[in-house]
Amino acid sequence: MASPTEIGRRHLGRARRSGEHALRRASAGSRPLPGFLIVGAQKAGTTSLLDLLCQHPGVGAPVRKEVHFFDHEFDRGPDWYRAHFPRARAATVSGEATPYYLFHPLAPRRAAELVPDAHLIVLLRDPIDRAFSQHNHERVLGFEQLDFEAALAAEAARLGGEEERLIAEPGYRSFAHQHHSYLERGRYAGQLERWLECYPRERVLVLSAEDLFADPVSTAAEAQVFLGLERLAPADTAAKNARSYAPIEPAARARLRAEFAADNARLYELVGRDFGWD
Secondary structure (H helix, E strand, O other): OOOHHHHHHHHHHHHHHHHHHHHHHHOHHHOOOOOEEEEEOOOOOHHHHHHHHHOOOOEEOOOOOOOOOOOOOHHHOHHHHHOOOOOOOOOOEEEEEOOHHHHOOOHHHHHHHHOOOOEEEEEEOOHHHHHHHHHHHHHHHOOOOOOHHHHHHHHHHHHOOHHHHHHHOOOOOOHHHHHOOOOHHHOHHHHHHHHHOOOOHHHEEEEEHHHHHHOHHHHHHHHHHHOOOOOOOOOOOOOOOOOOOOOOOHHHHHHHHHHHHHHHHHHHHHHOOOOOOO
């Protein structure tokens, strides 16, 4: 349990951030909406990619990486959203990275309504490694008490009806949908199709997390060109939010490989690229 001193510091920190945001919101009219969104996937290197892009002098960094506007905070309105980005002429383009956007059923339509000309970047990772990484992440946060196999077995019951409720009740937040969706978040084709119904294909860049991890400079360059920026190699290419944990059991990997095979094939056909996960 946090000490009274620590609780007091947290309250002061929240009050300071709230005051700073109020000042930025007052100048919202001079803050353009973002020109790009990194929409996911979770645990696929979105923090690292945003950091690489924000090292470019033409890119304006958001106040925080995950703004969660098109999933959790949409009712706060455009000025609240604008307050997270730099003033006009401070950069060529600004953007943010909220990986829940890819999975949230209402995010594509909401984004298309407010930023129809935005460029979308989608980072995809082998769905098995992504699921295992998410499970470890949720355990560290204290949001998951079950082991990996038990969490997978419980997923269908946990998520039952949650997507439908998110659609029916736009202000609803689903803890299970966001934090316990290990398998469903890895079924990428359906999620990507939702975005492609709202944005033309030429405005959507699909990247491989494995490529990013292996060669961050080349992946950053591909994203820079997509955003109309000059290619500039970032100085800091260290992975962000990387964690070490015991490897997934081979039997579990083999079973999940079969589980995701059909979804992967559908994705490969959709994007015209075999990511080699099989």
